Amino acid sequence: MGIGYVILAGMMSIKWSLLYRMxxxxxxxxxxxxxxxxxxxxxxxxxxxxxxxxxxxxxxxxQNFYHLLLF
Numbered sequence: 001m002g003i004g005y006v007i008l009a010g011m012m013s014i015k016w017s018l019l020y021r022m023x024x025x026x027x028x029x030x031x032x033x034x035x036x037x038x039x040x041x042x043x044x045x046x047x048x049x050x051x052x053x054x055x056x057x058x059x060x061x062x063q064n065f066y067h068l069l070l071f
Contacts, residue, residue, distance in 0.1 A: 004056035011063050012036070036066070 016029040040059050 002056065004060060008056065008060055008063060011060075011067070015063075015067060036063075039066075 016032065019028045019032060020026060022028075039062055
């Protein structure tokens with residue numbers, strides 16, 4: 001696990017706590033988690049050496065873009 005995953009976990013926890021404060025419901029955060037997983041899996045790339053070294057970069061870019069759309 002790299003530092004990118006720590007940053008990602010922090011960003012997502014802040015987003016989900018803000019969603020809970022805005023709506024008062026955990027269901028919105030669960031729906032957001034589902035949507036996030038679907039998009040992250042669609043962005044997954046299989047390369048010739050079968051290691052996706054840039055996956056965390058694509059996920060972090062997606063999370064930043066999604067934060068801008070959400071808030």
